[in-house]
Amino acid sequence: MLKIKSLVEELAYVVGENNVVWEKEDLIVYEYDGSIDRSLPLAVVLPGSAAEVSKCVKISNKYNCSIVPRGAATGLSGGAVPLKQSLVICLTRLKRIIEVDEKNRLAVVEPGVVNLKLSDAVKDKGLFYAPDPSSQKACTIGGNVSENAGGPHCFSLGVTTNHVLGMEIVLSNGEITWLGAKSRSYSGYDLRGAFIGSEGTFGIITKIIVRLMKIPESVSTILAAFKSMDDASNAVSEVISAGMIPAALEMMDRITIEACEPVYNPKYPKGSEAVLLIEIDGLTESVKEEIDIVKKICAQNNSIEIRQANNESDRVKLWETRKGAIGAYGTIAPTYYLVDGVVPRTKLTEVLREVKNIGQKLGVTIGNVFHAGDGNIHPAILFDGRKKTEVNQAIRAGGEILEVCVKAGGALSGEHGIGTEKQDYMRLVFNEEDLRAMKKLRAAFVQTDKNVDVEKFNPDKIFPRGSNRGETYKLNDPEFYPTGGEEWA
Secondary structure (H helix, E strand, C coil): CCCHHHHHHHHHHHHCHHHEECCHHHHHHHCCCCCCCCCCCCEEECCCCHHHHHHHHHHHHHCCCCEEEECCCCCCCCCCCCCCCCEEEECCCCCCEEEEECCCCEEEECCCCEHHHHHHHHHHHCEECCCCCCCCCCCEHHHHHHHCCCCCCHHHHCCHHHHEEEEEEECCCCCEEEEECCCCCCCCCCHHHHHCCCCCCCCEEEEEEEECEECCCEEEEEEEEECCHHHHHHHHHHHHHCCCCCCEEEEEEHHHHHHHHHHHCCCCCCCCCEEEEEEEEECHHHHHHHHHHHHHHHHHCCEEEEEECCCHHHHHHHHHHHHCHHHHHHHCCCEEEECCEECCHHHHHHHHHHHHHHHHHHCCEEEEEEEHHHCEECEEEEECCCCHHHHHHHHHHHHHHHHHHHHCCCECCCCCCCCCCCHHHHHHCCCHHHHHHHHHHHHHHHCCCCCCCCCCECCCCCCCECECCCCCCCCCCCCCCCCCHHHHC
16 A cells, blocks of 8 residues: 555655645545545645656655646536545646736746736736636636636637647656747647647646737627527527627526526516627727627517626626626525536527426426537536435436537537546547547657556546546545554554
């Protein structure tokens, strides 16, 4: 058995004893992320530099234990759940904005920088960082890179991979290297692109070069309420068909509206079955023209109210409700399972009907809040996580929703990754040859030393394992934490 005490002592020597967590009662907060899976880590280490990360990786190799990189753990697919008795390397101490290059519109940051703090830091320079997950007040850029995160405004501006130029990483043998560069064009294989979205399975990010964008001259935001989801979905399709690419095009259904009302008091019109949040940005005159077209389309699709933000305060209020919607589900149920799937926009109406039918069939409440513009849906299955029957029904509903998405010509994930949540559904989209190719790419990154396991980083994730999601280790497992004797020597 692994000599835990010796491992902890060596890690503490590198990072300081206050930056190592190993007592069972302290490890509980590290056994989960935003998903519904749980697994207790072996220990947690919080390095303060790339050099310390490298040393921690080398120590883990000495003790033959796997590693799970962790940021703020806001991910929703189980990517930060430490399966296989793993050592967690938590990167929240690496939170410096190292450089801001205003002229070239880029910044160099550490992975623990909170997403929104970067935009706040460069706002006075007329710049912002485009990817904006709903959790941007808490999520870290390192985690965003690992999951290739999106957000409401990525409909027009692209997801994380479109805004990352390069990164410093630590490989499985502890070597520190760079992928990509500050230059927007470079020769050779796009290893940067391959790494982004690899969900912590290729290596550990220690620095990131990101693109910054100019704050647009004008921004206009409207909220349109509808008496049916069908009308709202049809409005979405017509907006896109009109040749416009809004900065954001978001939808919330009645259940989500009811959850948000007591929390944010948005005062949506009574009888609303759906609301659209539509934002247009760019040059002042073109924004005005496009907003008028959007209003007309919404009215033609039976909108019962169209509300335009008159100032920045109004706009912030509209977005506060949308970005806080998931947390507001707590007014309905203590637990949620947020499904992440993608469908063609033309199939939105059909798919949303099937999602509703699944909820009714299985007796579960499902709210919908999602990026309607690019067909990235997020059905939120609401349940009581303390009741096994409800947990099982929620998981079943999530699986059936994913099957509907794939059948409609969509994909398993738009921005939340695969993790543990969707690994058993990978064969719905990929054949065995596809999966072998993915594993070979992982091996090309990870197998830098013949003595290092190819699943060194974030093991038992992404790839299907039948019904086995990896061994989990609980507090009451006496085999996991010995109580004394030679194992502690």
